[in-house]
Amino acid sequence: MTSKLLRRFGPLVLGGGLVLGMSPGSTGSADELRIGFVAPTTGIFAQVGKDMVDGFQLYLDENKSDFGNAPVKFIVEDEQGKPDTAVTKAKKLILQDKVHMLVGGLLASSGYALAPVSTQEKTLYIPSIPAADDLTQRDLSKYPYMVRTGWTSSQPSHPFGKWACEQGYKKVVAIGADYAFGYEVVGGFQKAFEDCGGQVIQKIWPPLGAKDFGPYIPTIKAEADAIFTLMVGPMSLQFPKQLAASGNKKPVIGGGTSYDEFVLPSMGDEVIGHVSALQYSAALDTPKNAEFVKKYRAKYGKVPSYYSESNYTTAQMIHELIKKHNGKFPGAEAAVKELASMKVDTIRGPVSIDEMRNPVQNIYIKKVEKKKMFGYDKDELWNTVIKTYTNVGQFGDYKKEDFLKQPVYSRDFPPCKHC
């Protein structure tokens, strides 16, 4: 039937194959350092991806892409926010570009997808953003070539739970995006808060990407002392607006992404006074951070978010590693070992890596305020740090062994005993 058409078409297919086949596999020179960076640069997460790339790029530009006699080749690949694409791109970076290491990924699912690639290809992987708890907890042994420089989702939540107790909150309603990251942030908060005497009396899970919270807000129990929110992306903008419109008078506290600098500039005055916890705030009042914010803002026209800071810091840590080896990459195994014992003074404060290869760092409790900062002449929203918990590890105050015995935080864990 179609064989006549195909006879004509066959050569085209063949030609296409040849073109693909002949495209050169670039193999860089031996003494340059090739860093493969995986971030979503298209799709709904493109703006977050840009913050990630910009943060890393800023550090490279400051050092003229030269890490101690090693010219850096920085190759960015678009993961499109999809785990399978992340895998394809990671393989492209390793097989074709022969990168020394992989950095990045955005969502937890990308982190879970990239980590096995690093194991399989024996390549160093640095999840600078993916925060899935189990990458450096229950699943760590599967990923011997991975060191995390970002955070675990529940890491800021543990001290935040304690902080909520100190404020005298007794009953809290949690409302969080319905996916693994949401479960982990809310779960960490619930555990810490209930262990110091608080009660989470209700958990509400609007779907990821929800734009209308009308069905959820009226169900919030009236006897709650405070509302804990965990929103991401556009949800973060919409929820406080609708909550304010509903006449809410309760204090609102939340996970870091509900108020991070990525969403803060687009927010209205209704978020003033809301409190959240994260390992970074652009309003961190240190000379180092002031300089970083000014440089970043001058170059990219916006305040850096934790996505920018985390990748800037990751670049810094890679630089430290390469400097020690006089511009040579020491190999994945040695690199993991050395990165894991590193203590660095970063923009976000002192960072060291624990024995399960996750950062130990300051956690900042931050309150949204409208004020002037760093000499900018307009009133803007900033995440003012109101309390600092120093040297917080991924297990918080809990013993590692006990902590690892419990299942990973999920929709049903910790169970809602007081609902």
Added chain:
Amino acid sequence: MAVLVALVAIAVIVPNTNSFVILLATRALAFAILVMSVDILLGYTGLPSLGQAAYLGIGAYATAILATKYQFGLGYDFWLVIVIGIVFAAALAAVFGLLAIRASGVYFLMITLALGQCVWGLAYRWNSLTGGDNGINMRGRPKFGIDLANEITFFYLVFGFFAVSLLLMYILVRSPFGRSLAGIRERELRMQILGYNTWLHKYIAFVIAGAFGGLSGVLWAHTAGIVSPENVVLTTSVDALLMAVLGGAGTLVGGVIGSFIVFGLREYLSTLVPWWQYVLGAVYVLTIFYLPTGLMGIPARIRQRRASAGKREEGKVASVPS
């Protein structure tokens, strides 16, 4: 003939290219099976399905769950997993078919879409089984005499399954059964008057398409190494449908070309230029504007033009090249 030449060309050329191209070709081939299954419905039966990713998902999740939870399917039992994936997907299609086949056209589209989203919802929310949105990581590929961890070996395996699927579907659409499907596509009422049970024909086609979707899923799980709700989400179904239309619906091979072009643009061109999405968009739009019969329609169009040009110049009827 030309199909055979093209197949041999793929089988010979691809393994000699760099490993990233091998990887992409493997993915395109595994996905092409799904696209061809869409084409059975869309091109031959006239049923535009927007839920085909569900069957890929069933096959992929079955493979991943068996492999990670029960260590099953990592040796010779891989062949059993292939059967399981196909049977599960066919069973799902048998259930969904009961609901969907009663409708046609846009209504069929909507029902398959809704059913597909049900499967997505399950994958997304059934955390204990599917790992929720984190998905399931496969730990290595099966080993049985040959080690499929080797990309080239694995490419040949997928290529083998692809070639067999193409052959089976080709036989199917050329069979009397396939002819009656085409009859239903053209005019269902006439087929009914002729005494055909058109519902049953469509139902069987739907189940067969689902079965091939399941096979595609099993291969996809091992190709990608990760199974996540992203594989079952609506856009995956849309991709499959678009690839079929792009290559040319009702040609089987068209879907394969569509699959290669989209994978090439999305995964390969995107490593070269940041504006790959415009290229992909332009390809879709231009195809729909100028090639309603898809890329497979190009030769026919050229011939038509030549024929009409010949007519004008020579003033006589040009013979159709045979």
